[in-house]
Structure formats: structure tokens, C-alpha cells
Amino acid sequence: MKNKLxxxxxxxxxxxxxxxxxxxxxxSGSDSTANPTDTTSYPPVETQKxxxxxxxxxxxxxxxxxxxxxxxxEGKVIAEGLKSPWGIVALPDGRLLITEKEGDMRIASxxxxxxxxxxGIPAVNTSGQGGLLGLRxxxxxSSNRMVYWVFADNTPAGTLTAxxxxxxxxxxxxxxxxxxxxxxxxxHKGNLHYGGRIVFDKEGNIVFSTGERSDLVTRPLAQDLxxxxxxxxxxxxxxxxxSGNPFIGKANARPEIYSYGHRNPQGLAFHPETGDLWxxxxxxRGGDELNRIQAGINYGWPTITYGIEYKGDKxxxxxxxxxxxxxxxxxWDPVLSPSGITFYTGQNIPEWKNNLFIxxxxxxxxxxxxxxxxxxxxxxxxxxxxxxxxRDITQGPDGALYAITDLGRLYKIDKK
Numbered sequence: 001m002k003n004k005l006x007x008x009x010x011x012x013x014x015x016x017x018x019x020x021x022x023x024x025x026x027x028s029g030s031d032s033t034a035n036p037t038d039t040t041s042y043p044p045v046e047t048q049k050x051x052x053x054x055x056x057x058x059x060x061x062x063x064x065x066x067x068x069x070x071x072x073x074e075g076k077v078i079a080e081g082l083k084s085p086w087g088i089v090a091l092p093d094g095r096l097l098i099t100e101k102e103g104d105m106r107i108a109s110x111x112x113x114x115x116x117x118x119x120g121i122p123a124v125n126t127s128g129q130g131g132l133l134g135l136r137x138x139x140x141x142s143s144n145r146m147v148y149w150v151f152a153d154n155t156p157a158g159t160l161t162a163x164x165x166x167x168x169x170x171x172x173x174x175x176x177x178x179x180x181x182x183x184x185x186x187x188h189k190g191n192l193h194y195g196g197r198i199v200f201d202k203e204g205n206i207v208f209s210t211g212e213r214s215d216l217v218t219r220p221l222a223q224d225l226x227x228x229x230x231x232x233x234x235x236x237x238x239x240x241x242x243s244g245n246p247f248i249g250k251a252n253a254r255p256e257i258y259s260y261g262h263r264n265p266q267g268l269a270f271h272p273e274t275g276d277l278w279x280x281x282x283x284x285r286g287g288d289e290l291n292r293i294q295a296g297i298n299y300g301w302p303t304i305t306y307g308i309e310y311k312g313d314k315x316x317x318x319x320x321x322x323x324x325x326x327x328x329x330x331x332w333d334p335v336l337s338p339s340g341i342t343f344y345t346g347q348n349i350p351e352w353k354n355n356l357f358i359x360x361x362x363x364x365x366x367x368x369x370x371x372x373x374x375x376x377x378x379x380x381x382x383x384x385x386x387x388x389x390x391r392d393i394t395q396g397p398d399g400a401l402y403a404i405t406d407l408g409r410l411y412k413i414d415k416k
Contacts, residue, residue, distance in 0.1 A: 042066035044065060046332070051286035051333055052286055052306070055320075057320065060330075061330060062306075062333065070351060072415070073414060075383045075413045076412050076414075078111070079113075079409070080408055080409050082098060082100060082408040083101070083408060084102065084131070084406055084408070085098050085392070085406075086100065086133050086404075087135040087150075087197075088394050088403075088410075089135055090397060092141065092397065093397075096402055097137070098410070100117075101131035104117035104118070105118045105135070108410055115172065118172065118175060120176065121164075121175060124152055125191070129193065130151075130152030131152055132149065133150040133196030134197040135147060135198065136149075136198045136199060136206075144167070145168045146165055147168055148165045148206060149164055155183070155187045157186070157187035157188075160183050160184050161196060162180050162183045163208060163235070165237070166178030181235075181239030182233075182256075184229060184233065193214040194210070195264060197265065197266055199269065201270070203244075206234070208232075209232055209268055210229055210231050212229045212230030212262070212263055212301070213229055214264070219302050222261050222263065222301050223303065225250075228256070228257070231257050232259040232260075232268075232279065233256045233257060240256075241255035241256040245295070246295040247296065259293050259294065259297050260299070261300045261326075262279075262281050263283065263305075264281055266282065267339060267340055267358060269341045272345045276292050276293075277293040278290065278341065278356060280339075282335070282338065283332075284309055284310060285308050285309065285310050286332070287331055287335075288333075290328060290330040290358075291326070291328050292374055299325070299326050300326060306320055306328070306331045307333065335362060335363070336360045336363045336367060339391050341356060341357065341359065342401070343355070346395060346398075348414055354371070355371070356368075356369040357382075357393050359391055359393050360390055361390065364386070365384035365390070366403060368382055383413070388405035391406055400412050401414070
């Protein structure tokens with residue numbers, strides 16, 4: 001096992017592996033009160049040719065200036081042997097609760113020891129992109145021990161994205177009274193694009209993502225307000241539409257819908273200062289997106305996109321802009337394959353304050369995104385030399401970042 005990766009970005013540039021090719025780019029810039037972000041000295045980290053000749057809607061929407069962390073830090077493997085981990089969240093005592101795609105949850109200690117699988121989880125469909133997906137602790141977990149998770153659920157009509165909850169037992173060996181509280185219908189006999197991230201808003205409501213299930217027959221449902229596919233949904237802890245949702249009381253619209261026109265969103269996080277909800281979602285071939293989610297807004301898929309079909313054809317009419325459809329704050333072409341995301345609020349690396357960290361799958365790195373006035377002003381690639389598909393990331397009570405990879409590694413990322 002590679003026990004330790006020491007990175008000093010004062011002296012080296014990180015290697016990286018991007019989708020479809022291995023190549024190296026420099027990492028550049030910083031963002032803190034003491035060290036203002038440098039958005040002029042470093043070239044964009046992406047150097048590969050785009051999949052299309054589509055033009056951005058505004059300057060800085062893609063291939064922004066590179067950024068470089070000046071603080072020496074390290075990424076250290078603290079555990080291996082996880083089985084396709086998908087979601088990670090920090091427990092109050094600093095241990096980490098992790099979902100595995102095949103249907104288990106485990107607890108990882110600070111020294112990397114993994115618990116036995118926690119029993120009592122409802123059955124999941126693990127085919128394709130299905131399985132046990134994102135998870136989140138109840139805001140009052142310390143007193144009620146409730147955990148919420150998203151998974152691919154079986155029904156007679158097919159599979160769907162569902163949300164369940166259960167109480168973690170005192171001995172941490174099982175979930176008590178686990179039950180499904182919401183199913184994103186219609187079900188579909190496919191195994192792709194479940195979405196699957198989940199967060200709690202400041203009112204204590206659940207916000208989670210669903211994919212449009214990928215197939216051409218289901219793709220248009222991302223635009224259908226009477227379907228729960230391709231949406232950001234907002235519900236109570238009992239699975240009911242949350243008060244204040246934008247489509248409550250509107251005909252032919254589901255009251256649990258918060259935003260729509262999404263393809264396969266696997267990243268959700270609230271900005272620690274503004275409270276804005278940020279989301280990442282997969283495009284097809286090109287066109288991965290970073291969006292600032294607003295209530296009632298249509299984010300365009302599949303009507304507009306900066307990506308093309310995997311075989312090279314245009315998606316629909318091949319347009320990228322249309323009145324009434326929201327533009328992404330930022331997009332990637334070639335793809336990042338963005339999964340879990342988190343904002344950094346730790347004190348150990350001040351220049352990372354309020355930066356967004358995005359797990360890249362096919363790109364095999366973690367993207368550090370520097371935001372200013374809701375625009376991306378810098379991008380850095382981290383841990384690219386590890387060659388791992390990074391699936392999810394969270395921050396622990398110690399201020400360090402913790403990331404999991406499809407190959408079963410758990411990383412701690414912190415100041416050296």
C-alpha cells in the first residue's frame with residue numbers, strides 16, 4: 001500500500017490522468033485573505049482538444065486560469081479494502097461513515113480500521129450504476145442517531161432512486177427501523193443515471209438529486225415537471241414535499257421538485273457563507289457542469305448542453321443556449337466526470353477557505369475550484385498522480401479533507 005503521498009506545490013507540479021489520455025498540466029494559484037488568488041500567472045489546467053467546437057456563453061465559463069496551492073500539504077492513504085465506496089460523511093467523533101455500492105455501510109476509524117458491515121439496510125439494486133449511494137447524518141444525529149441515504153430501489157416496474165432512513169444502534173452494528181421514505185418515480189427498467197447525493201438545508205429538510213436514467217425514452221423526463229427524474233428534490237424527513245418549494249400548488253407539477261433539467265447530478269453542497277446550493281452533474285461526451293441551484297429554475301438538459309452524444313452526434317438540436325434555460329456557471333470539455341463535492345471550511349490551509357473540491361472519476365484527480373462572486377476564477381488539479389477514480393469527499397471535525405475512490409482507498413488530505 002502506498003502509505004503516504006507528500007506533495008509540495010512550491011516545488012513540483014502535480015501529474016494527472018485525464019479522460020482518454022495521460023498527460024501533465026501545471027497546478028497554479030491560491031485563494032485566501034493573506035494570499036489573494038492569482039488568476040493571471042498560470043495557464044488553464046486543461047490542454048486537451050475539446051470534443052466539440054461549441055463556444056462558451058461568457059468569458060470564464062470553461063478553461064479558466066490555473067491555480068496553485070502554496071501551502072505544503074499531503075494526501076495520505078489511511079485505509080484500503082473498501083468495496084466500491086460511494087458516499088462518505090464524518091461522524092461527530094471524527095470517524096467516517098461510508099457507503100459501499102454493493103449495499104453495505106462501514107465505519108472507518110482515524111487509523112484506518114474498518115468495521116464490519118452495518119446490518120439492517122434495505123435491499124439495493126447493484127446493477128450498472130445502481131447500489132447504495134449518498135448518505136447524510138441527521139442535523140441532530142448526536143441526540144437521535146438518524147442516518148439518511150439514497151439507493152437504487154427495486155420495484156415491479158423497474159428500478160428507481162429512493163431515500164431511506166434508519167437509526168444507528170448504540171453498538172453501531174445495525175440500523176433500527178430502517179425504512180424507505182421517498183421513491184423518485186416513474187421507475188425504469190435500466191441501470192444508469194440515478195443521481196444519488198443528499199444534503200440537509202438550514203431548515204432541516206432533505207435535498208437530493210436524481211438522474212434522468214440515461215435512455216432516450218427517459219431523457220425528456222428531465223424537462224417534465226410531473227416526473228421526479230433529472231431533478232433536485234426537496235422533502236421533509238418523512239418524505240413529504242418541503243414547505244416553500246417552487247411548484248407547490250401548480251397543476252401538473254410535483255410539489256417536491258426544487259429544480260429540473262438535470263442529467264446525472266452526483267455532487268451537492270451548500271456554500272458555507274452564502275448558503276447557496278451548488279451542484280455538479282455529468283454531461284455526455286463533454287459538457288460536465290457546475291451549477292448554482294436556484295428554486296424553480298430549468299437547467300436545460302437535454303434541450304441545451306455543451307456536450308455531444310458518445311458516438312459523436314449532436315444532442316437534440318445541438319444548441320447550447322436558449323432563453324429561459326439556465327447556463328452552467330462552469331463546464332468541462334473533455335469531461336471531469338464529477339462526483340461528490342464539498343466546500344473547505346478548515347483552518348489548516350487558509351488559502352483553501354470556501355474553495356470547492358470536486359471528485360473526478362475518469363479524470364482521476366480532485367479539482368479545486370476557486371469561486372468569486374459566483375464565478376469560477378481558478379482551477380487546480382490535486383492527487384492526479386495517484387491514478388484513482390475519486391468518488392466522494394467530505395471534511396472531518398479536524399479540518400482535514402477525506403476522500404474515497406472506486407478502488408477502495410480512503411485518503412486524508414491535510415497540511416503537511
